[in-house]
Structures are given as C-alpha cells and as structure tokens.
Amino acid sequence: MEELEFLSTDWPTVKKWLVIGGIAIATFLLFLFLARKSKALLSKKLVKQMDDGLLANFLANIFGATVILFGMLVVFRIIGLTGVISGLLAGAGISAFIIGFALKDIGENFLAGIILAFKRPFRVGDIVDVSGIKGQVLTLNLRDTQLKTGDGQDIFIPNALIIKNPLVNFTIDGFLRYDFIVGLDYGSEYASAMQLIRDVIPEVPGVLKDHKKPTVWVNELAESTLNLQVTFWVDTFDRSIPDLDVKSAVILKVLTSLEKAGFNLPARIVELKNYQGKELKTSAPDPL
Numbered sequence: 349m350e351e352l353e354f355l356s357t358d359w360p361t362v363k364k365w366l367v368i369g370g371i372a373i374a375t376f377l378l379f380l381f382l383a384r385k386s387k388a389l390l391s392k393k394l395v396k397q398m399d400d401g402l403l404a405n406f407l408a409n410i411f412g413a414t415v416i417l418f419g420m421l422v423v424f425r426i427i428g429l430t431g432v433i434s435g436l437l438a439g440a441g442i443s444a445f446i447i448g449f450a451l452k453d454i455g456e457n458f459l460a461g462i463i464l465a466f467k468r469p470f471r472v473g474d475i476v477d478v479s480g481i482k483g484q485v486l487t488l489n490l491r492d493t494q495l496k497t498g499d500g501q502d503i504f505i506p507n508a509l510i511i512k513n514p515l516v517n518f519t520i521d522g523f524l525r526y527d528f529i530v531g532l533d534y535g536s537e538y539a540s541a542m543q544l545i546r547d548v549i550p551e552v553p554g555v556l557k558d559h560k561k562p563t564v565w566v567n568e569l570a571e572s573t574l575n576l577q578v579t580f581w582v583d584t585f586d587r588s589i590p591d592l593d594v595k596s597a598v599i600l601k602v603l604t605s606l607e608k609a610g611f612n613l614p615a616r617i618v619e620l621k622n623y624q625g626k627e628l629k630t631s632a633p634d635p636l
Contacts, residue, residue, distance in 0.1 A: 532611060
C-alpha cells in the first residue's frame with residue numbers, strides 16, 4: 349500500500365518521507381500561524397464594526413478553527429493519506445449518519461449561535477427576556493447563551509431556543525422606561541400635582557432629562573383616588589447608578605414632594621351607606 353511506504357527501512361525511502369514529513373509539519377505550523385494572526389486581525393476589525401468584543405471573538409474563533417481544519421486537509425494531502433481518509437469516510441457512512449443524528453441538537457445550537465452572532469439581537473450586558481426567562485447577557489457560547497437573573501442565578505439557554513422563540517431586549521437602544529402609579533385624593537388640584545411631579549423627577553440623578561422627558565397622565569378614576577401614571581427613562585449604557593436605585597429615588601421624591609405641597613395620598617376608602625336608617629352594630633367598645 350503506497351500510503352504505508354514510509355514504513356520501509358530503505359534509506360532513500362526514509363529520506364523521502366523525512367522530507368515530506370518536514371514539509372507537512374512546516375505547512376501545519378504555517379496554517380497555525382495564519383489562523384492565529386487572521387483570528388486576531390479579524391477580531392480587531394469586528395470589534396470596531398460591531399462594538400461588541402464577545403461576538404467578535406466568537407466569529408474570529410470560528411474563522412481560526414476553519415483555517416486550521418483546512419491546513420490539516422492540506423497536510424493529509426501532502427503526506428498522501430487522502431486515499432485512506434476517503435476510504436474511512438466511505439466505510440463509515442452509516443456510523444456517520446448515526447452520530448450525526450445523535451449530535452443533531454449540538455449542530456443545531458452551533459448553527460443558531462452563528463446566526464445570533466451575525467444577527468446580533470443582543471450585546472453583552474443587555475437585559476433580555478426569552479420565553480419568560482429574564483436576565484442580563486453574560487456570554488454567547490457555541491452551544492448556549494448564558495444569562496444572569498436578577499436574583500443571581502446563571503441560566504444557560506440553548507441557542508436554538510433563542511432563535512425559535514420571541515426575544516425581548518429591554519436595553520438594545522440604551523433607553524429603558526420605568527413607571528408607577530400615584531393616587532390623588534378627589535378634589536385635589538390635579539393639574540398642579542401633575543406639574544409638580546414633572547418638575548421634581550428630573551432632579552433625581554440617573555433620570556434622562558433631554559431625549560426622554562418624564563411624563564404624567566391620568567390613568568383611571570379609581571374608587572378612592574384619581575390615579576396618575578408616572579413614567580421616566582434611564583440610560584442603560586450608564587452603569588454608575590443601578591436602575592432600581594433610580595426608580596426608588598424617583599418614587600420617594602414624588603411622594604415627599606406631594607406631601608410637602610399639601611396633597612393627600614389616601615389609601616383605599618370604603619363608604620358605608622345606611623339606607624334603612626337602622627343602627628349599625630360594630631365590635632368596637634362603647635365610649636365611656
């Protein structure tokens with residue numbers, strides 16, 4: 349067999365295979381060098397274009413692995429093992445089919461990871477929701493995407509699941525809105541209260557003032573209060589102040605400002621009407 353000719357003890361043959369082996373090793377080292385250099389250059393270029401180092405490295409690693417795989421095929425051709433490899437592949441058709449079927453999910457998630465890397469529906473640090481799972485994106489792997497939930501859990505979601513289901517990205521454009529309800533007592537100066545809220549919210553650090561101004565509008569006529577819907581925006585790219593701290597500060601600022609201005613913020617009021625004029629019996633003790 350020609351592929352096993354290098355096992356001969358004839359010196360000219362040994363010399364021939366030493367030369368071929370040296371060329372093969374040099375070729376493999378050359379492709380290894382090209383893979384590392386091309387991966388580094390591609391990563392830098394993608395980082396500038398995508399502004400996301402993790403996704404850029406993900407694509408660069410795939411490209412580097414492809415270069416190495418191509419280099420191995422060239423090395424096999426140099427040393428004359430293409431015939432042996434072709435025979436092994438032809439004889440292992442059924443096994444390859446079985447293995448490929450068993451690894452279907454792995455291949456599906458790998459391809460889904462490539463699609464996510466190119467489509468880029470999220471960046472590292474974005475807050476996303478996938479099928480009811482909400483968390484911050486930590487990393488994009490070849491098989492899954494790692495999220496960190498608000499209570500500190502690390503969840504690994506298969507990439508194919510992200511592709512097949514709706515994904516909500518709360519922070520992709522850098523703006524996130526928060527809102528809450530304020531109930532005013534009926535008979536209050538509603539317009540003055542609404543203007544007061546608009547004035548005091550921008551005083552809280554972390555609240556956007558120019559691009560996305562706070563808004564206040566009437567939400568509903570409730571049983572005991574006129575409910576106002578209060579909304580404000582934060583910059584998700586600014587991590588100096590946590591969003592929940594900003595929301596807490598805004599709510600406290602609004603409540604204290606309304607109370608200082610004399611506005612009543614009542615709880616739920618229950619009104620009892622005695623249409624028959626009879627005495628109402630209660631469990632309260634009789635006054636002395």
